Amino acid sequence: MYRFFFKRMVDVLVSLCLLLLLLPFFLIIVVWIPIATGEPPFFFQVRPGKNGRLFKLVKFKSMNEKKDAEGKLLPDDQRFTRTGIFLRKTSLDEIPQLLNVLKGDMSLVGPRPLLVEYLPLYNSTQSKRHEVLPGITGWAQVNGRNTIGWEQKFEYDVWYAEHVSFALDVKIIFRTLARVFKREGINASATVTMEKFTGTKKPQ
Template identity: 45%
Template sequence: MRHCRRKRLFDLAIAIPALVLTLPVQAVVAVLVARKLGRPILFRQVRPGLGGEPFELIKFRTMLPPDPRSGRLDDAARMTAFGATLRSTSLDELPTLFNVIRGDMSLVGPRPLLMQYLDRYTPEQARRHEVRPGMTGLAQVSGRNAIGWDEKLALDVTYVDHQSLGTDVRILVATARQVVRREGITADGQVTTTEFMGSASALVSAP
């Protein structure tokens, strides 16, 4: 409990100044998103948070809307060069600072994935929801989307078991280094990452 309070204060001490300092950058990005991708400017999606409870994640949009008439349905067809740049520089993540300040998320923790993944986790993998999801995490600085799902989820649980403010600082520093180098942005052959369909162990044990 004491660690949770310290972690929350740590998050606010960084997220509030970061939000204020990046507001001019966010204003420029918002204008560019409106011009190049249209409206809405923000991407909003319900994701599972602490204990699997849903919250609304906010980011800048990086993709064009689906358009069946033009065949623009999958991520590869919807992604633009501008959107790819936003993702590779993590500028699309700046509005997520609001989620941290509101208490939906932490600066560091397992990334918030999709609601439909909840019933695909093994009991061990589901432990990733024992802490608030993060803007970055151990899996992100250990390969991000370039590593497989089982490894990513195992790293999430490792973070849950070994979390500390010192670990958070190291992950934030490693994240900054990774953003500068633009490493691990996508999975092989994907513009983002593959869908998590459940691990082999979960599928074998399923009735």
């Protein structure tokens, strides 16, 4: 019952409350990013959601668009702005995703929405992570985030998809808040990014 009805109600109510609570920060960041970096305040990217349905994810922009001599974007760690690093460390860059939750594209808790190009690379088990809405935070995020490999991350995602419950969501939210305030685990380094997923390694 929670999975199919009450979870959505909780998402909407909590997201509305958080947006109202964080509105001053939201407005300040919207104004500050263009002033400090010369970049637009928002980052948009198409990501796959539940059942692989595509949606446009929104976050506060933390990287610039600098390119090399060949016109290719520089590596992520070379494009982070000072403002972006601060937003990442404090997780304030995630605030706009509350709008994705209100729209029904995301949930507060669920597997993180990854790149569209990964969809054909998942095996049949890993694909189960798309049986639920993606989340702002999730079981993998409170169990290592970028410090664990793709295989382990997907195991956590699939386990969550198979064990969704109110108690589990509350546990994940509180563990997320604890790590944000302590700046450990999920955001210990604002510029740590995962290498791209290239498919599950097959046994030799």
